Amino acid sequence: MISDKIQQELENLTRAERQLAHSILDNYPASGLGPLSALAKSAKVSVPTVARMVQKLGFKGYPEFQAELREELKAKVKNPIAKHDTWAEGAPSEHMLNQFTDAVIDNIRLTLGQIEPRLFDEACALVAASNTHLYVVGGRITHTLAEYLFLHLQTIRPKITHIQSTSNAWPHYLLDVQKGDVFVIFDMRRYENNTLKLAEIAHAKGAKIVLFTDQWRSPIDALADITFSNRIEVPSAWDSAATTLLLIETMISAIQNLSWNETKDRMEELEELFDRTKLFRKFN
Incomplete structure (x- = not known):
């Protein structure tokens, strides 16, 4: 998730980039869905600062950054039926016991890795x-x-x-x-x-x-x-x-x-x- 990447990179950002990062997190993920110039204005930073931080987060540019945000937003509002349909399309052949347990273990590992x-x-x-x-x-x-x-x-x-x-x-x-x-x-x-x-x-x-x-x-x-x-x-x-x-x-x-x-x-x-x-x- 982009919010996780931002949290992980905070210490490596410049003062202006940290200001931008906190502005994004304050209204996440909607804050990054508008034009690049609008995000820069709301965070009170320059357009080049936005472009530079997006690259530091591992994206080629602002459009790629926004595309991932939109995917996160879709996941955020899924209802149970939509979630099941998404999973069923790509379900592997392994038994559900192993499949479910693997997912839970990944969840635990990723969650604990982010807790101070x-x-x-x-x-x-x-x-x-x-x-x-x-x-x-x-x-x-x-x-x-x-x-x-x-x-x-x-x-x-x-x-x-x-x-x-x-x-x-x-x-x-x-x-x-x-x-x-x-x-x-x-x-x-x-x-x-x-x-x-x-x-x-x-x-x-x-x-x-x-x-x-x-x-x-x-x-x-x-x-x-x-x-x-x-x-x-x-x-x-x-x-x-x-x-x-x-x-x-x-x-x-x-x-x-x-x-x-x-x-x-x-x-x-x-x-x-x-x-x-x-x-x-x-x-x-």
Whole structure:
């Protein structure tokens, strides 16, 4: 993806090229779909600066750069039926087990290759901070990932709320949001307007946002303090959650270790409650 190439090249760019790069990323990919002169004007750089940076990214010229952007835009808005048709046309003959697993492994490798350990640690520290309230939000499909994270973090730390972003009641949750509170938001392609509006209000109230999104990046990326772009494409009509789940489980483990003494006390108390309610069978 062009956005990945830009991120990788940032340190090698001149000041003007970095200004251009950030301008492109701020409204990606639409920012690069107009004329070259319009992009230069919006970024407040010269036309030669645009041409030079495009070549640094590995393109022969601006038309080739735009052609790849348009392909990314098409992929970004695909619905499940269109995605399945695209995959089926070129499906290899190997068994689906191997085919799907290879795709997931590639997704994991590419995703982890772009994550800075320092940013991951910062995100874990934000999510672990029990002096602030934590809100976890998912969408129509990703609410399952949000709930998975919520159930584990509920054991690890206090002051946590799972907001059902598709519910008409979600504005009520924002009444008590304070500056410095943390939102973990899941928003994958076919990005949901409801989730964006929630993020905008939370951001306006001074909350920090940790975003889990895909390689094309949700519009919420512009508001997020930390974004994790997950590769999600697999040979299926649906996107894969495997890479995102890997990051979630790694985050849970890291946060648990950050506050193990408090976590251990909470887990022991929870086990006592389970025993009293006889939720689980005992084999003594």
